[in-house]
Amino acid sequence: MLQKIYDWIDDRIDITPIWRDIADHEVPEHVNPAHHFSAFVYCFGGLTFFVVVIQILSGMFLTMYYVPDIENAWKSVYYLQTEVAHGQIVRGMHHWGASVVIVMLLLHTLRVFFQGAYKKPRELNWMVGVLIFFVMLGLGFTGYLLPWDNKAYFATQVGLEIAEQVPFIGEQLKTLLAGDATIVGAQTLTRFFAIHVFFLPGALFALLAVHFILIRRQGISGPL
Known part of the structure; x- marks a missing residue:
């Protein structure tokens, strides 16, 4: 059945060359754990991407x-954990996955x-990877407030005070994140949600695409 579907699609848009270009790619021997135990360190990137997908x-x-x-954030999380089938498991995966991915x-x-x-020649990919790291930190920071409990509230206050200490743009950065420079409130929660769900994931997808394209073109680096 799946083969028939694939053939039907391939007959119309010719996806076989694209698929072969992606899949038919030799992996260097030094990243094969069956040949070298140290090759397991090359799995960290793939495992990171696996956690990102989760x-x-x-x-x-x-x-x-x-x-x-602010009226329903905590209630919706509580409802998810107590009333929705497997909701506690899924939220636990997301909660602990946020730490595992870092x-x-x-x-x-x-x-x-x-x-x-x-x-050389992978300097650009290194810079893209560093940007991905900062995006993931931003996802962790913005996602921490969303349950809207006491720990998240006061931790966010501390985080915003740290952001305020950034030279030259600290106050503007805090206002951008919090919405109101004086208190963590409804605007802060809404902005953190928008940043966590829309802005940062969009940046992450773009950076990951560039990261994978560069890896595909330059290949996997060898050992020292």
């Missing part, structure tokens, strides 16, 4: 129930750095 899918599920206003991204970055994979 975050995206679980986040899409959570937005079906989440209400981004750990995996750090390990991947350390592997690239200590093996010198950021050097």
